[in-house]
Amino acid sequence: LYQQAIDLGARFRYERALGIREDDEGKIVETRKREYHCKAVILATGAKNRTLGIDREEELTGKGVSYCATCDGSFFKGQDVAVNGGGNTALEDALYLADICNRVYLIHRRDQFRGDAADVEKLKQKNNVEFVLNSNVTGLIGSDKLTAVEVTDKISGEKKELPVSGLFVAIGQVPDNKAFADEVD
Numbered sequence: 024l025y026q027q028a029i030d031l032g033a034r035f036r037y038e039r040a041l042g043i044r045e046d047d048e049g050k051i052v053e054t055r056k057r058e059y060h061c062k063a064v065i066l067a068t069g070a071k072n073r074t075l076g077i078d079r080e081e082e083l084t085g086k087g088v089s090y091c092a093t094c095d096g097s098f099f100k101g102q103d104v105a106v107n108g109g110g111n112t113a114l115e116d117a118l119y120l121a122d123i124c125n126r127v128y129l130i131h132r133r134d135q136f137r138g139d140a141a142d143v144e145k146l147k148q149k150n151n152v153e154f155v156l157n158s159n160v161t162g163l164i165g166s167d168k169l170t171a172v173e174v175t176d177k178i179s180g181e182k183k184e185l186p187v188s189g190l191f192v193a194i195g196q197v198p199d200n201k202a203f204a205d206e207v208d
Contacts, residue, residue, distance in 0.1 A: 087169020
């Protein structure tokens with residue numbers, strides 16, 4: 024993409040954008056060094072993992088809470104873990120972890136998965152995978168590291184604890200564009 028942009032006449036400046044404003048001719052991007060006048064601005068700020076947004080999540084990230092099974096799964100070899108999500112990433116994470124972990128709880132807020140049906144069927148064949156459907160992770164338990172997750176059934180409201188040493192959150196990504204929240208509707 025970089026080379027294609029260069030070939031089409033783009034010029035790159037490595038500066039922090041401080042703001043964007045409009046004038047009669049288009050947009051003005053403000054940096055510490057100067058202002059750039061242009062007809063359009065493309066925000067390519069990347070994305071970050073969507074979090075559960077529950078108490079202690081940030082505190083226990085790296086201490087049992089993870090967002091990448093292939094990155095961190097081997098730390099939990101032979102242990103009980105949970106995967107939260109219902110899309111392809113969650114299903115693939117659960118398949119990967121089922122081959123190296125003792126037990127895998129697959130927690131999903133709905134009664135059906137959005138991911139590939141073939142992966143769901145593969146997971147159903149695994150003796151060490153348990154589906155926890157219509158449920159949300161509502162609590163993280165453990166002092167210095169994760170020892171269990173609290174799961175709440177959406178239909179009955181019943182809460183239960185699943186003893187796990189790892190929770191892999193696979194509920195998507197969100198744009199990392201907070202810095203431009205005031206600039207874009």
